[in-house]
Amino acid sequence: MAKITLEDVDYVAGLAHLTLNPETREAMARDLGSILEYIDQLERLDTSGVEPMMHVLDVTNVYREDTVGESLSQEDAFKNAPKTDGEYFLVPKILDGE
Amino acid sequence: MEYEPVIGLEVHVEINSRSKVFCACLNNFHSPPNSNVCPVCLGMPGVLPVLNVAMVDASMAVGLALNCTISRWSKMDRKHYFYPDLAKSYQISQYDLPLCHDGYLDIEVDGASKRVGITRAHMEEDTARNTHTIGGGISGVDFNRCGVPLLEIVTEPDIFSADEAFAYLTALKQILEYLNVSDCNMEEGSLRAEPNISVRPKGSTTLGVKTEVKNVASFSGVRKAIEFEIKRQVKALDSGEAVVQETRGWDADRGITVSQRVKESAHDYRYFPDPDLMPVVVDDAWEERIRQSLPELPQARKRRFREDLDLSEYDAGVVGMTKDLADYFDAAVVAGAPAKQAANWITGEILATLAERKSDITACKMKPEALASMIGLIGDGTISGTIAKELLPDLIESGGDPKAIVEERGLVQISDSAELEELAQAIIRDHPGPAQEFRDGNKKAIGFLVGQAMKATKGKGNPKLINQILTDALSQE
Amino acid sequence: MSAELFRLSAHETTARIRSGDTNAREVTESYLAHIESVEPKVDAYLDVWREPARARAEAIDAAIAAGQNPGPLAGVPVAIKDNLCTREGRTTCASKMLENFESPYDATVVEKLDAAGAVLLGKLNLDEFAMGSTNENSAVKVTRNPWDSDRVPGGSSGGAAACLAANEAAFTLGSDTGGSIRLPASFCGCLGMKPTYGRVSRYGLVAFASSLDQIGPFTKDAEDLALILAAIAGKDPRDATSADLPVPDYSSTMRDGVSGSRIGLPKEYFTDALDGEVGKQVDAALQALKGEGAELVEISLPHTEYAIAVYYIICTAEASSNLARFDGVRYGYRHPDAASVEDLYRLSKSEGFGLEVQRRILLGTYVLSSGYYDAYYLKAQKARGLLRRDFDEAFTRCDVIATPTSPTTAYKFGEKMDDPLQMYLGDIFTTSANLAGIPGLSMPCGLASNGMPVGLQLLGKPFDEAALIRTAYAYEKSGAPTLGPAPLG
Numbered sequence A: 001m002a003k004i005t006l007e008d009v010d011y012v013a014g015l016a017h018l019t020l021n022p023e024t025r026e027a028m029a030r031d032l033g034s035i036l037e038y039i040d041q042l043e044r045l046d047t048s049g050v051e052p053m054m055h056v057l058d059v060t061n062v063y064r065e066d067t068v069g070e071s072l073s074q075e076d077a078f079k080n081a082p083k084t085d086g087e088y089f090l091v092p093k094i095l096d097g098e
Numbered sequence B: 001m002e003y004e005p006v007i008g009l010e011v012h013v014e015i016n017s018r019s020k021v022f023c024a025c026l027n028n029f030h031s032p033p034n035s036n037v038c039p040v041c042l043g044m045p046g047v048l049p050v051l052n053v054a055m056v057d058a059s060m061a062v063g064l065a066l067n068c069t070i071s072r073w074s075k076m077d078r079k080h081y082f083y084p085d086l087a088k089s090y091q092i093s094q095y096d097l098p099l100c101h102d103g104y105l106d107i108e109v110d111g112a113s114k115r116v117g118i119t120r121a122h123m124e125e126d127t128a129r130n131t132h133t134i135g136g137g138i139s140g141v142d143f144n145r146c147g148v149p150l151l152e153i154v155t156e157p158d159i160f161s162a163d164e165a166f167a168y169l170t171a172l173k174q175i176l177e178y179l180n181v182s183d184c185n186m187e188e189g190s191l192r193a194e195p196n197i198s199v200r201p202k203g204s205t206t207l208g209v210k211t212e213v214k215n216v217a218s219f220s221g222v223r224k225a226i227e228f229e230i231k232r233q234v235k236a237l238d239s240g241e242a243v244v245q246e247t248r249g250w251d252a253d254r255g256i257t258v259s260q261r262v263k264e265s266a267h268d269y270r271y272f273p274d275p276d277l278m279p280v281v282v283d284d285a286w287e288e289r290i291r292q293s294l295p296e297l298p299q300a301r302k303r304r305f306r307e308d309l310d311l312s313e314y315d316a317g318v319v320g321m322t323k324d325l326a327d328y329f330d331a332a333v334v335a336g337a338p339a340k341q342a343a344n345w346i347t348g349e350i351l352a353t354l355a356e357r358k359s360d361i362t363a364c365k366m367k368p369e370a371l372a373s374m375i376g377l378i379g380d381g382t383i384s385g386t387i388a389k390e391l392l393p394d395l396i397e398s399g400g401d402p403k404a405i406v407e408e409r410g411l412v413q414i415s416d417s418a419e420l421e422e423l424a425q426a427i428i429r430d431h432p433g434p435a436q437e438f439r440d441g442n443k444k445a446i447g448f449l450v451g452q453a454m455k456a457t458k459g460k461g462n463p464k465l466i467n468q469i470l471t472d473a474l475s476q477e
Numbered sequence C: 001m002s003a004e005l006f007r008l009s010a011h012e013t014t015a016r017i018r019s020g021d022t023n024a025r026e027v028t029e030s031y032l033a034h035i036e037s038v039e040p041k042v043d044a045y046l047d048v049w050r051e052p053a054r055a056r057a058e059a060i061d062a063a064i065a066a067g068q069n070p071g072p073l074a075g076v077p078v079a080i081k082d083n084l085c086t087r088e089g090r091t092t093c094a095s096k097m098l099e100n101f102e103s104p105y106d107a108t109v110v111e112k113l114d115a116a117g118a119v120l121l122g123k124l125n126l127d128e129f130a131m132g133s134t135n136e137n138s139a140v141k142v143t144r145n146p147w148d149s150d151r152v153p154g155g156s157s158g159g160a161a162a163c164l165a166a167n168e169a170a171f172t173l174g175s176d177t178g179g180s181i182r183l184p185a186s187f188c189g190c191l192g193m194k195p196t197y198g199r200v201s202r203y204g205l206v207a208f209a210s211s212l213d214q215i216g217p218f219t220k221d222a223e224d225l226a227l228i229l230a231a232i233a234g235k236d237p238r239d240a241t242s243a244d245l246p247v248p249d250y251s252s253t254m255r256d257g258v259s260g261s262r263i264g265l266p267k268e269y270f271t272d273a274l275d276g277e278v279g280k281q282v283d284a285a286l287q288a289l290k291g292e293g294a295e296l297v298e299i300s301l302p303h304t305e306y307a308i309a310v311y312y313i314i315c316t317a318e319a320s321s322n323l324a325r326f327d328g329v330r331y332g333y334r335h336p337d338a339a340s341v342e343d344l345y346r347l348s349k350s351e352g353f354g355l356e357v358q359r360r361i362l363l364g365t366y367v368l369s370s371g372y373y374d375a376y377y378l379k380a381q382k383a384r385g386l387l388r389r390d391f392d393e394a395f396t397r398c399d400v401i402a403t404p405t406s407p408t409t410a411y412k413f414g415e416k417m418d419d420p421l422q423m424y425l426g427d428i429f430t431t432s433a434n435l436a437g438i439p440g441l442s443m444p445c446g447l448a449s450n451g452m453p454v455g456l457q458l459l460g461k462p463f464d465e466a467a468l469i470r471t472a473y474a475y476e477k478s479g480a481p482t483l484g485p486a487p488l489g
């Protein structure tokens, strides 16, 4: 199935919001290609009629009750913020539809 | 060419649970920025979500009220996109297995009933709020709203005009208010409606290319945006241009929609089941428990008001407008007020008085029992309607027992014939003109004389008795 | 002061502290001094919390003096992998992305260690975000194998394995997504257990692959496994995937022996691909268990050949999702030049994440992207069901499954770095347990002729960690060769 082109790498990097430098870009195309080629052996496996396994635990309906607990102090909330005015987390101006 | 619009609506409703949907932070719009945040809703490394059961209950209630099928088995999924208001860069939502699906809502447009199909109603989390008022090329993000429980309700493309969309939204909001699951405040964003609109040649059965309109802050805005978009699309098609599938923003000031260019790949959401959350499995007992907890819904209630209590279409509509009002009315009837009269007082004086004060029935200090008692006092002749109207503002403002107040203030109606006969003679003497008109056969002239008598008694005279005595006096002469 | 307190196991340490033979402060000082001497050669720690550890030890001693019971791990020094969130110090995941991250909360296991009376010594190196099998993917430094400083300690919990093997803590905690506890345990000659998925709360473990990750202990012996697993296991209301099951008293069932116990040997694991030296040591260990009364039965796990493919689809898909949150807005590395939101993401991620992390994000994004989901992710979920079914069937014929932990002993530095696929194939014996959610442990079973430890892997039925601990304990008591201290220990 898989042969990974540079365009594929660019598309996926775009989805993941990563910028790759030119060497990395080629290395990634090569690495992803060989890994996916290995993974493609799964094509041989007949999974018709098999249910996908989403959880290994056969448990359902795990909830919390609607009670209010403690939130973080402002100090803790902003402790790791790269940029803040003490009220908001700051980012470069968000444009409409961005 | 003649075109017809086809419209679908996506409505996001913030559920008014005490805490957020996946963490225990307070769910409150009015808190200072970033004060209702914790590691979970800030998407800190290592945290895990746990679903708030109140969200499932509330979503199921809405689903049942919208005649949906409740999924016996559903799950939470991750929807990926990058935006600063999304703490984890994915939104926990429901993709292919929503909790509620295949329902409908009947609405009324121009007196005709119409059914709008509900495709699905699914559980998700709200995003943070961005503020663009900081300046200096900077935006700020407030995560208080991030993780607030959000129910997304999606209709079939069953809506064919801006008026129908408006009627649907009004009916939906009424139901949500009846269920008390949301504040339904569009200005605060707890209710958000996003129409998608396409047009097609009249008679065609295939759908045209649709646009989705965002940033609409009111129902009337939705109506205007749809009207604008229909005109814009028809104009484009008429001039041979194609309609582009896109998201457009509503510019309320200019009254137009504006294209919001979004990269194609932004819509590759890479949904997959959230491994951190277990499936939601609803059995018959759970569904039945929620069904039993539903209040009488607006349409059923309105029907009962009309059919069982004999209210007019108009009165039933007004009295049933909100659950609080309808509850008030029902309680007054239970307390003994004749339905028709209770409805008249509510739709008339009471709502007018409240409207003047920019408040609603929840602020009315006059208990429904007091309204019933006041109507009783009129009925048994203790006070006149005029006195009742005078009493009303005080009762609404401060409450109290009408009977006690009437007695205390000496407002009991004058039904003493001797006293009223004396008064009648004086009125006839002082207003010879109208008296003569009556004698000459203009029976309507009595109204003026009664009015004068009421004025003279400061409203306390029994108007029926005064009428009788005046008529007798003028006829006997 | 007893100079070699740092050589004691956790259960010996707490017993001696309780008996008044020594105290927590003395034990802590012994470890701190030993760290001082060997750490330059091992480089297992990213941060040593000297003063907080001393203060904590004194508090434990004071509690004991006041007649209180500080818990089952009273005074035992522990160090933890740096992908477990702690209010103390930083939680970096050995990534530039989180180099300054100070967690505002403690992971549930950290709270449990505190409640059990343990003394935290600091945070340990790992492959960046737990992605790797050698520890060479750490963005901070290279941890060395205490048995041979030219060799890797294994990964991704390489720091946790090396730290324990070098006696720089009485026990350590790591995380295992596809073998990240068992592989380094085998490379470094210590015990390491991945509990059943759901046995230990993941709250506060920086997620790599949410459906596979489990936290588990590295210990010096089986008795410590029993003690520590009991202290960290159990339902956590903050982790919806933690199992609501009682935690057995592993220490009391540990001594029940393996007589009559059936040990399954999957034929798919004992093939030519296995290094002869490794096979020899594993065979000897199995014979020792047979000598204790266990019955060896051949079993089949027919879908084993697909495990690596399935694993790398699922773990990268989940990783691409879990790592998307590192955007430089609320915490983490933020590129100074970002002038737009798009730049903020792109530059911060590209500079903040190392190559292996980027590779897995790309692969995971690819297998989830439109048009590929069914062929990769959904297919892998189905194959995962078949792998689990293999184990369910095998466990009708045996109580415990035994395999080598790794086809080889520890690699030399650089040996596998050029070819990510070859590196991934090194996980061949360990990933199935994560996919099936079953418990597994690795225990040392002698040295290969290159002087490097060999690991025996034991796999159990879901939530039957007791059987694994019992088997490991029986092996230790069988008189079969156990390892002496590592040369750097």
Ligand SMILES: [Mg+2]
Residues within 6 Å of the ligand: B093, B124, B152
């Ligand atoms: Mg939505």
Ligand SMILES: [Zn+2]
Residues within 6 Å of the ligand: B020, B023, B024, B025, B036, B037, B038, B039, B040, B041, B042, B147
């Ligand atoms: Zn929160």
